[in-house]
Amino acid sequence: MPPKLEQAFTFRLFENSSDTLPLGPNKGGALRFVYPFNSGFLKGSGIDAKMVNGGSDLFTLDPATGMGYTNVRVSFKSVDAQTGKSDGVFVMTYQGVVKVDEKLQLALSGSPEAKTTSSEDHYCVANVAFEVSEERHKWMEQTLFVGHGHAYVPGDGSAAAEYEAFEPLDLKKLQQPIGELDNHLTLRSYIVGHEVSEADLDVWKALRGNRVAFGYIKGGALVNLWRWFNFIAETEDPTIEQSNKPTKEAADEGASYDIGLQGTENGVVTRFPPEPSGYLHIGHAKAALLNDYFAHKKYNGKMILRFDDTNPSKEKEEFQDAIVEDCKLLGVKPDQVTYTSDYFQDLYDRSVQMIKDGHAYADDTPQEQMRDEREKRIESSHRNAPVEDSLAHFEEMKKGTKEGVKWAIRAKIDMSSNNGAMRDPVIYRCNPEPHHRTGSTWKIYPTYDFACPVVDSVEGITHALRTTEYNDRDPQYQWFIKVLNLRGVYNWNFSRMNFIRTLLSKRKLTKLVDAGIVWGWDDPRMATVRGIRRRGMTIPALQEFILKQGPSKNINTMDWTTFWATNKKYIDPVAGRYTAVVKADYVKCIVTGAPEAPQTEEKDLHAKNAELGKKKVVYSKNVLLDQVDAQSFAEDEEITLMNWGNAIVRKKQYSPNPSNVAGTDQQTVTSLELELHLQGDVKKTSKKITWLSEDQELVPITLYDFDYLITKDKPDPEDKLEDILNHDTETKVEAVADCNVAALKEDDIVQFDRKGFFRIDRAFKHGESVVAFQIPTGKKM
Known part of the structure; x- marks a missing residue:
């Protein structure tokens, strides 16, 4: 029976078994499938939402036990009950376990004999979490819900996964589900499977974050749960207690890296594929460090730094060189540096073959119209054009003619798919602008979605690790692998690193630089690697902080306090103490x-x-x-x-x-x-x-402090940059400092007593004052 908790909401997700995509077995022999959802809703007290932009379940089935493990991500748009208008978008994720029996298989088959099941039939339990955009939904983000599910069959040939989600509120209501969890762990070391999983991490964090539950568990009466809780705590506790730890130790003491990557027995090759259209930001740093960690420290494999140089309009050699330098700065040492442009001929040949095989076609639909048609699942008028016509248009594109620039090549996948990424994405565009490496040799360029799986396979990549924003594009990635008969590559997605009041969109960062709002890509207010380093972040602290986050899929928006508190541990013991007095x-x-x-x-x-x-x-x-x-x-x-x-x-x-x-x-x-x-x-x-x-040679010094560049904690995609810009982000104070400051060098980190830690941005020269940037310490930003 479901635990006697307060019911928070019910959600129902409809799937179409004909859209199921098999991914093949993992290393343990378990079968993996992607189940797309085509519609759904969520209803509860004060909330009414419908599914948007599709969603999917990465489902793993263990044939030996008959147990299935769900991993779901779905987007919803909520509606105000009074006005009927949308009042926010949120993302729901859940991981769970279910007994796959005949009743469940029949219910999901679409058979006329199918019937709605109950959660007792399958032990269908999941933990449910949210990422929200609106303050009114914040309570959802701050609670980890317990979901009990079953198969819902309305009788029209469709089937859905339906869950009732419950919210633990007090000890009396918590005792039953916690007791059930204790019983579940009697003969188990982990909640599901044979190694630490997302289920262990999510449940542990939820229990640790609930004062009542944590106090009850610490009593020790539930011996199995207490054993499991301590075991997870020893390896997963995110509390940082010591400084100057090697990078690997930082990872070992933080989040779990035992994520069960498949196919590692034959070696691991990862890649970090930045586009050379800007400087690396902290999100890129996470991707680079995680790929480096799995390749070099976890599996003793190989990592490739590959420049995704497929857009000559945005790319510069300056950015390319800066990325190489930033990787070196981060301690990321690729075994090989490659370029997607090295494979332009191969990519072109494969796209021609796709057209000949009926897997691609030329299309001149205007961009806005194409976007609208894809959203409405309307096929292009050129979708079924003769192969010869598409090849002829592709040839015009290759020449860069006036006619050629009107056309694009689209993959012919499935315009009726619930997954928007599968609705005939563009794989080639015409751009006559010279490329910074290949010059005018090419006037057509592959898109990232097409080039990535092809080059990954050709280069021998075994595991494509990337952020969860690519979840919906994983089936597309595997489709290209299949139709081109390429060597397989495993996908693994981790959460992107989000911070409050911080821009990580390269387009918006570029706009800040081009408009002169900031001093450049290394401005200390920018969340680029160079920006935060110029602000005073040390590389060991950055490595520790990122690796402590680990490869979890859980998405959250962090405050900067922990980030800078980590840095303080490194600088406090080694920052010399000096004195400055405000001149005014x-x-x-x-x-x-x-x-x-x-x-x-x-x-x-x-x-x-x-x-x-x-x-x-x-x-x-x-x-x-x-x-x-x-x-x-x-x-x-x-x-x-x-x-x-x-x-x-x-x-x-x-x-x-x-x-x-x-x-x-x-x-x-x-x-x-x-x-x-x-x-x-x-x-x-x-x-x-x-x-x-x-009575000493006092040194003139300018002390800077900085604020956030934007005023909104979590910007929405539709927000205009000018509407959320903070126009007062820089404070500077003229001061005089003791004579010892004259000997300081650029990049030295010091503490001015009672004023804080500072990084020297410009050393003393006669006639010029020292310039120092205040370093946040976690108390304020």
Whole structure:
């Protein structure tokens, strides 16, 4: 029986068995299929949604046990009950287990004898999660639901998977399903299968994130669940506790990399295929590092860096060189660098053969019309044109004639498919613009969707690892492999890396650069590899953070706090400590009891790391303080001058006019008199103050801080860039720093006491100030 929880919603997904795509067995002999969905709905309290853009189930069947494992991803568009208008789009994913028996097979067959089944017939259980776009649906994203399903047969020849999803709310309601899970794990090490899977990770995270459930499990009464929970925690706990760990250890201590890749016994070859049309961003960094990890560290295989240079209008050699440098910077060492353009002749020959075999055709339908027809599943008027006509048009395209540029070549797959990627995608376009490598040799270029499976197979790629946005294109990928009779390649998709208020669209990043909104691709506000590195992210921290995320398929939008907190672990132990005072309205102080003549002492650059060396600290009676500190003092108050000792405020003078320099309406402090009290207890003062002696070569410095480039946490695809741009993203403060700062070099990372960590962007030159960028530490961004 379904657990007695509060029902949240019901969803139903209709499938067409005739559209089923077999993917072949995995290494354990289990059979794999892609079941497309052609329609569906989700209804519950306060929500009514219909399926859009198709969806599919990557279903694995173990013939030995009769157990099936679902892996579903579907998009929905919700409708406001009052207005009837769309009020948001969300994505639902679920993974589950089901007993595949005769009742289920009959129900899904479309047979007249088929009948609706019940969840008790099959032990059909799934965990259900969401990614949402609207705040009103946020509760769905923050809850992991338990789904109990069955086969629904309406009697019209169709069949659907129907689930009731339940939301655990309190201990009393949690005890039954948790008890069932404990019983399920009595003779099992994992929830499904014989190794850690997405089901283990998702359930563990849901239980760990539920305070009530976690407390109940920690009681130890459910011995099987407690055993399993501790085992997963030892390898999957994302908490970061130590710094300076090698990359492999970072991965081992974070997310699971035991994802069950098929066919690894014969060797693993992965590829990272960026388009040379921009600089690598953090999303590319994840793809590069994961492909490198699986190839070189997990399986001791091979990785290829392949430039997908199939669009001469966007590509530049500058970007190509930058990508090579960025990969080197990330520690990604490809065994081979190749180019899709190396295979232009082969790709052309194969496309000609596809036309001759009836698998492709020429089409001059305008782009917008083609998009509309594909959405409405309307066949092109040229779809069944004679082969000779398509070959003739392809020849005109190859020559780059006025007539040729009007045409494109489309794969002839299935215009009635529920999967939009299967509705006759374009595989070749005409573009007379010279290519940065091949010049004017070619005037036709293959699309990524066509070139990728072909070149993957030809180059010996065994596993094509890419982000989940390609889920719907995996059947298309395998279709090309099949019709071209190519060596097989396994697909594995992982979630893309999303951050709040961050643009990762190369098109939009290019627009920011071209419009002069940012300084360039390495602007510290950009989420490019060079941008975040210029902001102060260290490469070991970046590697650790990305590998901790692992190859999970779960999609979420992260805050930047953990990202920068990871970096702080690396920089805090090795950043020398320096002092800077804000130049605007700084306060000159006379310190009685200080040396009449300036005295210089050598102090450790870092109190906890003597290996960093020494710095010069100048002591004298003439010192400078920040205005904001001086504003806070009361006469006769005892304060602590950092790295010196205690002092008592004896006299405080103001300007005659109020000022807001310190963010208040108080008068500006113009001078102070302090009396040293070195015998005072520094532990008893509440104010620890930074200061600078005037009697040294003070170094001018500009301190920068940055904000997000956009104002919206999760931009929608239809958002116009100009509508969500943040027009106030840069803050700079002129300051003076201690004499030691003159010796700092570009890229040095330091801490200015009480001001934060900074990366030196421009070193000191006489006549030019130092430029330093503040590094977020996880407390703010």
